Amino acid sequence: MAVSVDPIDGTAMKAQFPLLSREVHGKPIVYLDSAATSQKPIAVLDAMDDYYRTINSNVHRGVYMIAEEATNRMEIARALVRDFIGARSSSEIIFTKNATEALNLVAQGWGRANLVAGDVVVLSHMEHHANIVPWHMLVAEIGIELRWIPLDSEGRLDLTELDTLLNGAKVLSVTAMSNVLGTMNPVRTLTDAARKAGAISIIDGCQSVPHSATNVQELGADFVAFSGHKMCGPTGIGVLYGREELLEAMPPFLGGGEMIRDVRLDGFTTNDLPWKFEAGTPPIAEIIGLGAAVEWLNGVGMDNIRAHEIALTEYTISTLHGRFGDRIRIHGPSSPAERGGVFSFDFDGLHPHDISQVLDQHAVCVRAGHHCAKPLMKLLGIGATARASVYVYNDTTDIDALADALDATGAFFTL
């Protein structure tokens, strides 16, 4: 197998992330849990700090200077996000608390207005709970029917029956990349099939948007949800992209300030997009932080990040298989081109909790558990996995540290 060239220098990259210079249990931290949340570069921390220190004020209200500055900074961030994902207009960028809220906004906003008993929503077996439970809630409330796209033996979507599954469906809602298997799904194929069947398509972009260039128009999706904290931005900020025409026709989600044009004793009229869906004072510092994260990612280059992660994925798979052979099983597609840098694994028959506990003693941070994807765990016939996941600041030294720590884990439990 040809070894891919990594365009990113790990040491220089790590220096931009203050947390990565700390120690855990007296050892330098090895952070391999970016699928849960990413670390934050200085540029993002500074942008948020600067907001609070110099222009902290409420947005879209005050006519004084710092309030205008805050409003401008927030709307610049929206424009940055718009361009980052190739949306046509800032009206299509709705800020939410997180991706979970974004998916709930679609299910509760579009779903309740457009779905009736018996309508079909198609999901897949690899969805995160955030793209399952909002639809279960509509099953209970409205009586919609859920259908599930199955997986093949390597953890890819099995699309052989896709047209049948979509027949008569109103919604297709799937992830662009599995947070457990790392599988990158053929989003355009899925959205094309949905459109042909007369269904809207919703894409959970939590794991894909931070790691590869995204153009929502090329994806052909009606809605795309993702979170800020997985892409070097702060927690507390998510994004819902929605096609303007659909957002215009939707009823509001939460009611309150900011989302209204007029309120009378006998009713209200809604504000323009995107504010129609942003009730209350928004997370201003977080929005500005997300804008800074987008600028920072643009500076690195999303294509460089993807190339870096392909190279690191090759290294990770070959290192772990090379050192541990049959003792380790990495879930998901074996080809680095078909997957992102998320590695769920079984090791030595040990429980993930026990693995991550010993890894922690070696300052290696991995996730252990069901990764909010219990239906997928059930399908895989396991209760949980350990999961290492990489991002722009990881390099081969992190993977070597993981392998060394796994070695020690195996030795500890066989004593």
Add this chain to the structure above:
Amino acid sequence: MPGLEDLYREIILDHYRNPRNRGELETPPALRVEGFNPLCGDEIVLYLDFDANGGVADIRISGQGCSISQSSASMMSAAVKGKSVAEIDELTRAFKAMMSIHENTLEGAETAEPIDAPDVKLGDLEALRGVVKFPVRIKCATLAWNTLAQGIEEASA
């Protein structure tokens, strides 16, 4: 800093590798009760045969989980088998007191004793004392006990 040897005592690893009372009992007459740890996906299934007075005459365990939850379940089964409701209640309170006493202090506090713990010999279960130094693992250790309490409550309802 608490070390791994505080958590993974030899007796815990022994119960993990050689779990006691593993299996199932016929239902009915046995009661089947499930417990879940939503954090990690661990699940435990207890099969309980009760005697005429509500005590646990026999017990079997199935399900899957980490070494702490599995060994805790194994030790629990050995400790409660053949015991009366009152004895089990005392054991449960003593065990939970051992598990929760440090919950708010997180690290250290090794000398603190449970305030209202019954004066019961915990035997092997004492080995789990080190778990309190690893707060996220406390739920693993208490899963079997909470599931048992649920089963006893269901049986007496």
